[in-house]
Amino acid sequence: MSAPFVLLHPFAPFPLARRTRWLWLGVAALALLLIAAAGQWSARREASFQADSIHRAIEVHALALRGAAAKYSYLPFTVAQHPDVLAALAHPFDPAVLQRANHYIEEVNRRAGSDALYLIAPQGTTLVASNWNTPRSYVGQSYANRPYFSDALAGRNGQFYGVGQTTGEPGLFLSAPVRQGAEVVGVVTVKVSLQPIQEAWGFVRDPILLTDAHGIVFLGSVLPWLYQSRRAVAGSDLDWVLSHQQYGAHHSFALLPWKMDPAPDLPGFRVQTTIDGKPRQFLAVDEALPELGWTLTVMADYASVTRARERTWMLGLLCAGLLLLGGLYWQLRERRFAEQRDARRELEVRVRERTAELDEAHAFRKAMEDSLVVGMRARDLDGHIIYVNPALCAMTGYRADELLGRLPPYPYWHPDDVEQHWHNNDATMSGQAALSGFESRVRHRDGHDVLTMVYTARLIDAQGQHSGWMSTVVDITEQKRSALRQRQHEEQLQHAQRLASLGEMASTLAHELNQPLAALSNFASAAKAFAEQGRQELLVSSLDETAAQAQRAAEIVRRIRGFVRQRTAGQEDCVVGALVANVLALLQGEMRQQQARAVVRVPADLPKVRGDRVLLEQVLLNLVLNSLQAMQATPLERRVVEIDATVADGRLHIQVADHGPGIPAALAEQVFAPFFTTKPDGLGLGLNICRTIVESHRGRFTFADRVGGGTVFTLELEVSG
Template structure:
């Protein structure tokens, strides 16, 4: 009887097979969706980090721009008051007078270090200039078409960046009107400041930085090819204005920047695609408007890091999915093997041969996949003995598989300095509580170098569903840690630059705040000397007492401002408003006599006290009163009255300082409290900025308004402590 042919193994029904295929396809789709979402999250996170880095760098660049634009703003106002300048405008036909003006302006320009300083008559013709003896002298040139001349001729300060009509060199032009004794504008003084140093500094930055004017034209850039190109189209009116002003020389067209921009809702900046050095590049860009200068600063950073972050996340997700796929395949093969053991012996022998071949192929496939992984794989049994390592893990540690298999802890790749930590994670795993989110582990390679890894451990389940051990995925993150260290070092450098900028502002603040007490010291010391010569002992003692009081006041100002810079609480003292006003006015008695002014105080004695730092609040009143006295210099003597009044309004104390001065032009209203902005010749432009900072530290407000009939009203609003 011939042997019967072997029967086929039972096949699953078509419905079950379709269900399994649908389940597998659904799991694959879900895994792909999760991996894609993780990649997008990583890209958004990296973009947020880049935006933070841009903002930190932008703070440093903005400080540099404002310093370059502001440190020469005092020069035109100071020069406009000199007798030689006024004489040249009064006698434009006198060659000797104009020559003396030339020499004075030349010396002032040399001492200040600016590019050029020059005097223009009301018709726009240059009468004197610091470069009068050079071939490119401004003397005799007409600048009547330039906006900075037009602004100053109208009585305003001018700020204009453009290419010089005479030299062809770009620069920042700052102008101020020259006024007669009657207040009429009789000329204009202009200083030209070069931004070459800033341009040269930008050539060393890695990513592009650029400045655009109000029309969107690039006038300063670390990429020379972008100069004098526009971020948006210019209409005919704007082009005609540029041609008339000759802001950028004889240029008649401003082509669009070779950018393709992409903006997204809720993103920190926008994407710029362009070409640099013949290569396509993508940058994340953020704009910072500078309204006080009329410019916009744009800082960019390479967007390739965002793409790389997304790709790294996708790679890790695919590797994890591959590991899970291998685990599922292994489990499926074992299930099929146990199912076949229920068949007949003859069929079993045949199936064993067939399945053995299939298992060999699957094992070869699984091993090929595991050997190609960049993630290290390590399996341990329930006793902690290593039962499997892949080539990636052997490469991380420097030990071969034959040296690791069968090893119990401590393992040879444990770092000597981390042994307690390794034991901690090992004990947690053996107790069935491994770190589900993974943990960082420091290993020592066989050659002695350190390898930093992230370890993810999961239970290893056998075919019967029993716990057979632990499977760990080990990812080498050494390079990532080094990159994070470099990023921290870059952040520390930026913070150091910010601290240096704050140190410069604190030095200016101390110099300005100590000026008035030191002037009072000088006045009282001079009076003491005079009383000593006259033998008037009573007044001598009084002057010396005042001198000592001012010395203590100076020390107190230094101590309080230093504490304020350190961001400590301003003070906890109850201050009577009348006493604050009296102390401030006492320091201004000499100045009021000199300026032929007087003060009227309307402060009821029944007013409740305010709570704060007495010295700093007196300093605020002192600055406001002094500004009012100076503002009334051109006011008739009988109207030179500074008024000080206080009252409680809606539960808050309002202290008002009123004058009959020249008032504040509406065009300058937004710049009144800006640092380094001033309309006083020789002023630093810090007083009102400091006053507002002190008041805001007391949770108050400092505002100003026009006074009916002429003049200004400054209002100081402070909290009243609860009874």
């Protein structure tokens, strides 16, 4: 009876092992399916976020485009009502009438800020234009082939985007009919540039483009895509574009280098393309602008969707691996359960020891938090304060028991900044607080102000749930004071340099003032003599000369006072020619005393620069003074200061050159060092302060040897936007 049992016993475990193996395989397959599904869900979720972001961007860009068109839509109709415009159409061959209309339209265009404004006769020839006195004037040009002209001539308001036939520059053309009773007798058109919008798009990370009704890209952030088409342009569409010369010299429109795929469950479509030689994939959404006849396309990088899917897969595989290890551990634990029964007591001892260690670690962490000099504050989801450390209590002057449990408004909120405190509190509670933190002014209990920097992060409990917010509060009061002292120190150094420059001109200033004062005395004596003789005409002439000399003396004093004053005017748009003229006017006496002259090559049409006029004049004055002093040993015929201004690579370059001995190579590296000078009575601050001023204007200040002898100093500044 025992033989069958002995034979079957060795094979008894095999069916159980086989079932366990199949169970593990089933669990692994299910885990892989769940991981794949989770990856797809993560990708769809990321793509949905991208679509929402694109829709928000579309709203902003569409509003800007509509605003650019609507801003000037009233202008053609308004100008069409003016008597001078109607008179020009009634008398198209009267030069005086046309000139009045030219001046009127030029002034309206200047005040409105549009690119161009012009009046077209019914035959299509321009009679009057805001650029009538420029080389590329519209006057005499025919625009009969333009749609905006034919629409307005038919009594409708016209709208058309294209490249200008005369200037070759693209723009949006808006037109309105000029009516004489029920008859259309002419067309008024305004040209508006969309270049500022394209320049703004250039700073956007992902592509944005605008296409017309034929699918041709005429505005966008990716310049190689301009004048390419989303679909083939041929037949009547191409004939229409060419007959109206919509895009100037562009007669064919290649297809965009896109491969487009549908995006299931998402608005828009996927685009595969190459930008700057790199393959890219985007999620693109189109938005029709029917009132403009355009289509706005905004894209977002699709790579983040792929990364989200891959991250989820990796995390799922990691979790599956951990679960597998846990299962193996559990199986091993079950197999050895009997062996561990005797060790359970020892394990309980170890648990108690571990608990004691955790208590000690908690106490250590508490002591460490209490010793921090940075304030810590924890709040629950309703805004109750649930934890503060001693540093925050010292920062606000309130004890922990006075703060715990409090809801906003908190007692340390500054009474003058309550609205800002509420704004910061709402942003934090909604999870929209900036990761870079925000500044906040609080009121200490004793009444003094404390400037802080607040950084907030989510507070996660032991179950992994979001339970509140933890804020780090840094006292930056002393840092702010140091920054203020530094700015005051820099202003004092600049003021000291201006006074030093003024001291160098003191003798010349006395000579400059002596001349008008001596002239005042002579003319006053002459006026008295003419009055006694009854010579009325000569008396009036002498008094006029007296007033002129008094004005000259006042102008000299005004310039010196404006240069020496401690406070500057601040940021403004500065004309380079005016800066140079003011500096040379201040140095007239110095140049006359040095028997030197200035050669100025500053074109009148240079763009303005944005900056502090007084500080920029200080830089130029220091450079011209240095040039004059460097040429004291130069022959008289070569004592020339050359001042040039040009525009290169979108930046303004101002050069001041002299004919002196130049800067020795051994001293070149020390030129900009503070307190370094080769003058016996110099402070050694001039060039150092000049470089500080130029760099504060986001510019560059350099020097080089001049060909033929001398030194050239170059200021490179940004032009006004």
